[in-house]
Amino acid sequence: MADDQAGSAFRFNGNWREFAPIAFTNLLLMIVTLGIYRFWAKTRERRYLWSRTDFIGDPLEWTGTGLELFIGFLLVALLLFVPIIVLQFVVQGLAMRGQIGLAGLLMLVAYAGLIYLYGLARYRATRYRLSRTFWRGIRGGSDDRGWGYALTATWKTAVGAFVFGFLIPWSMTSLWNDRWNRLSFGNQGFAATADWRPIIGRFLLFYLLPIAGCIGGASLLLGSFDPSRPPNPAIFGAFLIGAFAVYFAIGIVAIVYYAAFLREAIGALALNRLQFAFTARTLDWIKLILGHIGLIIVTLGIGLIFIGYRNWSFFIRHMEASGEIDLAGLTQSTTEEPRQGEGLLDAFDVGAF
Amino acid sequence: MSEPSEPESDRVPAWLHDGQSAIRHDLFVALSGDRLLIDGFDPVPLDALRRIDGRGLQFGRGDMSGWRLGFDAAPPEALLRRLPAAARYGGPIDRIGLWGAAAIALCLSVLVILGTIQGLDLLARMIPYRWEQRLGDAISGDFGARACRTPPGQAALDELARRLSSADRPVRVGVVDIPIVNAVALPGGRILIFRGLIDTARSPDEVAGVLAHEIGHVEHRHVLVALLRRFGIGLLVGSGGTAADYGQALLESRYSRAAESEADASSIEHLVRAGISPTPTARLFDRLGRDEAAMPKLFVYMASHPPSAERRARFDAAAKRVPHPRPSLDPARWAAVRAMCGKTKAKDQFELRF
Ligand SMILES: [Zn+2]
Numbered sequence: 148m149a150d151d152q153a154g155s156a157f158r159f160n161g162n163w164r165e166f167a168p169i170a171f172t173n174l175l176l177m178i179v180t181l182g183i184y185r186f187w188a189k190t191r192e193r194r195y196l197w198s199r200t201d202f203i204g205d206p207l208e209w210t211g212t213g214l215e216l217f218i219g220f221l222l223v224a225l226l227l228f229v230p231i232i233v234l235q236f237v238v239q240g241l242a243m244r245g246q247i248g249l250a251g252l253l254m255l256v257a258y259a260g261l262i263y264l265y266g267l268a269r270y271r272a273t274r275y276r277l278s279r280t281f282w283r284g285i286r287g288g289s290d291d292r293g294w295g296y297a298l299t300a301t302w303k304t305a306v307g308a309f310v311f312g313f314l315i316p317w318s319m320t321s322l323w324n325d326r327w328n329r330l331s332f333g334n335q336g337f338a339a340t341a342d343w344r345p346i347i348g349r350f351l352l353f354y355l356l357p358i359a360g361c362i363g364g365a366s367l368l369l370g371s372f373d374p375s376r377p378p379n380p381a382i383f384g385a386f387l388i389g390a391f392a393v394y395f396a397i398g399i400v401a402i403v404y405y406a407a408f409l410r411e412a413i414g415a416l417a418l419n420r421l422q423f424a425f426t427a428r429t430l431d432w433i434k435l436i437l438g439h440i441g442l443i444i445v446t447l448g449i450g451l452i453f454i455g456y457r458n459w460s461f462f463i464r465h466m467e468a469s470g471e472i473d474l475a476g477l478t479q480s481t482t483e484e485p486r487q488g489e490g491l492l493d494a495f496d497v498g499a500f
Numbered sequence: 501m502s503e504p505s506e507p508e509s510d511r512v513p514a515w516l517h518d519g520q521s522a523i524r525h526d527l528f529v530a531l532s533g534d535r536l537l538i539d540g541f542d543p544v545p546l547d548a549l550r551r552i553d554g555r556g557l558q559f560g561r562g563d564m565s566g567w568r569l570g571f572d573a574a575p576p577e578a579l580l581r582r583l584p585a586a587a588r589y590g591g592p593i594d595r596i597g598l599w600g601a602a603a604i605a606l607c608l609s610v611l612v613i614l615g616t617i618q619g620l621d622l623l624a625r626m627i628p629y630r631w632e633q634r635l636g637d638a639i640s641g642d643f644g645a646r647a648c649r650t651p652p653g654q655a656a657l658d659e660l661a662r663r664l665s666s667a668d669r670p671v672r673v674g675v676v677d678i679p680i681v682n683a684v685a686l687p688g689g690r691i692l693i694f695r696g697l698i699d700t701a702r703s704p705d706e707v708a709g710v711l712a713h714e715i716g717h718v719e720h721r722h723v724l725v726a727l728l729r730r731f732g733i734g735l736l737v738g739s740g741g742t743a744a745d746y747g748q749a750l751l752e753s754r755y756s757r758a759a760e761s762e763a764d765a766s767s768i769e770h771l772v773r774a775g776i777s778p779t780p781t782a783r784l785f786d787r788l789g790r791d792e793a794a795m796p797k798l799f800v801y802m803a804s805h806p807p808s809a810e811r812r813a814r815f816d817a818a819a820k821r822v823p824h825p826r827p828s829l830d831p832a833r834w835a836a837v838r839a840m841c842g843k844t845k846a847k848d849q850f851e852l853r854f
Contacts, residue, residue: 172598179605181612198554205524206555208568240638283524284517284566333522477522479566 636688709781
């Protein structure tokens with residue numbers, strides 16, 4: 148296991164036997180506290196994972212606290228969920244009075260607002276995580292609070308969705324650059340120059356799917372259709388398998404595309420004279436996901452508490468960096484430290500990467 | 501850098517990140533009273549140090565971000581004893597121990613859930629009825645485009661609602677052109693009767709029984725309590741995962757059965773006081789019960805309403821309390837109510853429970 152990381156600047160040296168007591172006690176405490184402990188659980192998990200991650204021989208350190216995650220959650224509950232519930236009542240009331248047009252307009256505005264908040268959430272979570280990540284006593288962060296980024300994210304997401312989503316690779320890479328160019332580690336800013344052109348080819352595979360699906364479905368119908376005989380249950384089974392195959396194919400194409408996206412995005416990320424790279428290929432991702440599924444099935448679901456560990460170790464084992472770093476020149480970040488955690492992203496329930 | 505102090509203990513090798521740059525300083529530290537002497541840096545009071553839960557033995561300072569002092573080899577016992585111990589789970593859990601803390605948290609969680617339910621019920625009853633009426637107006641307006649409004653029919657229903665409700669909880673009744681055998685109570689004393697119920701009813705007394713049941717919901721403020729509960733418990737265990745979701749559904753279902761039973765009791769009281777026979781309502785349950793018999797037992801238990809047979813027996817038992825029943829509406833008024841949604845009888849009826 149040590150060999151495949153031998154040449155890399157990044158190194159993960161945790162092991163699951165060390166992690167298991169943390170995961171199981173976290174689960175116990177979450178159950179008895181109605182889930183409120185999960186903020187402290189996440190912190191404990193990250194403290195372990197970061198401390199077992201070496202960058203050029205020195206470990207990372209996570210300094211975030213459960214309390215700040217909890218406060219972030221409370222703020223979002225108050226500022227996001229309460230207005231959404233009130234809005235639901237208003238829209239319902241308008242619809243009951245026959246004001247369908249006004250209700251629809253209100254829904255549209257709310258939807259745009261949610262896209263804006265989603266952009267803000269993604270940026271804020273990355274900024275928060277950088278500000279709580281220390282390496283050799285130095286942390287990352289940004290003075291940019293992301294209001295402008297979220298506006299950019301809103302229109303680029305909308306544009307990306309135009310023309311059957313052809314511009315999605317462009318919006319994803321360009322938003323990646325917009326995010327990371329606002330962030331820094333110590334006194335040095337990140338530079339991201341991800342390009343959509345190398346990955347558009349794989350994205351076009353999505354458009355081949357419906358064509359392949361139509362041909363497959365049509366040939367199945369033609370081959371089995373015989374008016375003189377009663378419908379055969381085998382045909383129904385074949386259609387079921389066909390529907391399953393469609394979902395499966397969409398999943399595979401998504402992995403093929405996302406693997407390329409992340410390699411391009413991280414490969415185009417630099418910190419001063421340090422160039423990052425990510426080496427996970429489609430097959431590595433498939434192995435990771437099959438491993439997740441197998442683990443969850445074999446352990447009857449308890450394996451879920453190890454998913455975060457497996458994801459992090461996968462991520463670090465495929466991270467690389469080259470170039471040089473001037474230790475004396477890397478001085479402490481002077482950026483403002485955000486006071487609370489990633490509650491907003493939590494609300495959308497997605498990861499930052 | 502600072503006036504030299506006499507070290508009490510041996511000098512111990514350590515490393516330091518000063519939090520200013522990424523350079524690592526290899527140096528020696530030694531104890532002096534309640535301070536730690538650090539070569540080339542200011543001494544640090546021992547109580548400013550806190551143990552970092554990282555790899556190896558590391559200490560940080562609350563007042564200096566990124567300042568880290570670490571030992572590659574374990575320092576001698578004399579020094580180690582004076583340094584702060586590690587936290588494991590955080591906060592009070594380390595003091596009580598994991599199992600003790602888990603037991604206490606479990607008891608607290610149960611208390612919080614029970615307390616929230618009681619508190620929300622209390623809160624719902626404290627909210628002024630006028631506020632609830634305004635909320636009801638905001639939600640349902642004037643019942644929308646599907647409302648059936650004819651002055652004689654509306655007058656007959658209003659008259660009936662007045663007979664069945666008490667003065668301090670005025671209700672407003674409307675009929676909507678939806679072909680389901682049902683009626684609902686909305687916040688603020690608004691009651692919607694669906695057209696399917698009026699079409700299915702064999703006498704006005706059946707409609708009166710259902711209306712009285714919904715008035716019971718209004719008087720006990722069940723709608724507001726249910727809204728607050730759904731919202732409050734959702735907030736409380738929203739982060740708890742799937743097990744909590746099941747629990748929530750079960751709690752709400754149990755609550756709902758209690759509320760239905762309470763509304764039935766009110767319904768009977770109102771019918772008796774208005775001199776209307778509860779027997780037709782019992783017969784309505786009987787007819788509904790025949791559909792219910794097709795339902796598996798599990799659904800009957802989980803369903804939000806008490807089984808029809810139970811309800812029918814209750815209304816039947818109350819019949820002897822009304823020795824000389826009067827019809828709830830005279831034939832002319834009943835005809836006016838039946839004509840409210842026009843002549844065309846709604847097609848494809850499907851049933852729900854009220
Ligand atoms: Zn009811």
